[in-house]
Amino acid sequence: MISLDNVSKVYRTKTIETLALSGINLKVETGEFLSIMGPSGCGKSTLLHIMGLLDDPTKGQVFINGLNLDQKNHIALAKFRNHHLGFIFQSFHLINDLNVIDNVEMPLIYRNIGSKQRRLMAEKALEQVSLSNRMSHYPPQLSGGQKQRVAIARAIVANPGIILADEPTGNLDSSMGNEIMDILLRLNKQGTTIVMVTHDDRMAKKTNRLVRLFDGAQVQ
């Protein structure tokens, strides 16, 4: 389903080059729940962004559903992402000027789904993360864990085939973390392929497979 073929990533600024990933070969099968662990700065978010076609590798290739999408065709890329991928970002990326339910509806706006149906789907996604009582709040009025749950609702609202989650339980206490993990496990049981970055061994243990990164390379 997702295949990374000898992927390397170098970040270049005027003064410095950072090798964030080097020679990653990784296959994620349909229906798999994979976790990625490793110390801060080892390239986990970079790897997830490349898997999610949000960033292009410096070297190597990425295939999703057998397709190797042209990074230069931005419209086709955005459309593909919108239909197939749900992304939970480490820093949430919520729109502060939109309230919670409008944030969750965002991915549906780019599809031909009527406004009533969109609202129903967003309400259902918010119910799943126990946030039905904060639909009219704006992101700055939410706690960190609540923002995280809005980001999760937005990622799952359109039932994507693949969810890429960057520390989805990182800002939550253990009971809310477990609830979020249960949601992801349930989605996975229903067939959603999930790749999750985590610092939490207990969460990783609940997934099918663990990949460890160190200094941009796969060590397990």
Ligand SMILES: Nc1ncnc2c1ncn2[C@@H]1O[C@H](COP(=O)(O)OP(=O)(O)OP(=O)(O)O)[C@@H](O)[C@H]1O
């Ligand atoms: N835009 C960028 N420009 C330059 N260097 C970057 C950029 N983004 C990331 N890096 C560097 O690439 C490396 C990998 O970063 P990445 O965000 O993937 O780490 P991470 O494993 O997700 O860390 P964390 O656990 O702290 O989130 C880091 O050393 C970081 O400093």
Ligand SMILES: [Mg+2]
């Ligand atoms: Mg990160």
